[in-house]
Every structure is written in structure tokens, then in C-alpha cells.
Amino acid sequence: MGEGVVGRDVELETAKELARHAALNALAAAVQAVGDLDWVRIVQMLVFVASTPDFGLQSQVANAASELLIEVLGENGRHARTAIGVAGLPLNTPVDIQMVCTAV
Template sequence: MTTSPPSATATERLEALGFTLPRVGEGGKYVEHRSLGSCVYVSGQLPFKDGVLLGQGIVGRDVETEAARGLARHAVVNCLAVAAQAVGGLDRVRIVQMLVFVAGTPDLGQQSRVADAASDLLIEVLGENGRHARTAIGVAGLPLNSPVEIQMVCTAV
């Protein structure tokens, strides 16, 4: 749980959890987000930190569930960075929906547990604006052999 006072900003709450928003890079063949009306669609984000992918492999075979939960937290922080840039700051972000893709063994069954780590972070940082609809999906593989990828839809408050 966050140790920040309730009056802290979203950025301060994020920092209390040991995270800072990374710089958002330029997209190649696609954009990091697309706005349509009041909705911002954030492209899938992997668990990069300082340009390094923090893990590779299949959850339940190469990656433990607890490690995948940590990777999900990093991926969702990357989503928050894109969302904050799109709406003018982290305190203006309201999450509408999150899709969590987990590359796992066919019998894993822990996709929701992995996704819970990202959901918890959103609520700790954004409060009620972090509550969201969610889907956790098991897949055979993800880009760069990442164990986790997160996509989200948000709006500005």
C-alpha cells in the first residue's frame, strides 16, 4: 500500500510506490495513443524500464507468477505515462478499461492474479479514477517474448 497522505498528488503516490513515469518515446509504425472524442486508446505497453525489457518467457514455465505480477506493474506504469501525456498530466487520468495479456502455459489459470497487480497499482495511484473494467487474457506469446502486455482506454477528468 502507498504511504502517501490522501492529499498527495497521483505522481507523489506513484513515487511512494517506487515508480516514476518514464519518458514516452516516438512510435514507429503506430502511435502510442489515439484519441477519439473523450476516450484515449493507449497502445499495448510492455514492461520496459529505462529501455530494457525486464523479463522474457512464458509464465508458468520460465517466469513465476509473482515475477509476472511485478512485470505487470511496470507495464501499467508505462501505460500511465502515455495516458498522462495524452490528457495533460497524471492527476487528469481516469481509467475506463484495461486489457492484460499474459503469455502463459495452457494450464496457467493465473491471468487474473497477474492482472490484479496492475489493477491494484492503478487504484493506489489514481483512487476512484483508477477503478476500471478489465479483461485478463492468456496468450501463447507476446512481442519480444514478453510475459505481459497491457493496453488501456482512459479519459481525462
């Protein structure tokens, strides 16, 4: 489940689940840095999707992570976002997320 290219080895629904998992990992790091979930605000998220050239649904993968953050943080979870298809990611992971957060 956690390796491969979306559109070839990994289905869209699995990629969405991986994006949610990656967002939760990034959120956990932010909480650890500031000390409390209530103090975290997401500013920007960059979602990389290792995908086939014809996949074209990277934004749907990223939506899964964005929706989760808004569900967990409410207005503090709203953020700017970019979804990018790439040829490959470290350790052959299908989805990777960079998140910029601030303390409120």
C-alpha cells in the first residue's frame, strides 16, 4: 500500500488515504513543536504525488489531506495549497506533504 506510482501501482482511494496519513504526521510534528493542537494554524501545504504522466488527479489526492485538516482544526486548518505530480519520491512513496504552520 505504501509504495509505488499513483495511476499505475496505487489506486486513487489509496493515494487519498496516504495523503490523510501524511497530513496527520505533519500535524503531529506541528503540535509537538508548539505544545497544543489549539495553537496550530496551517498556512500552506505542498502535496507531491508520484504519478503517471496521464494521471491528472493530483488535486483530488491533495483534497483528502486538506479536508482532514479543516475537519480537525476548523478555520485554523484552512490553507493555501499546491498539488504537484512528480516522477518519483524518496523511498518510492506515492505521496509526500510539506506543510507550513504557525502558532496562534
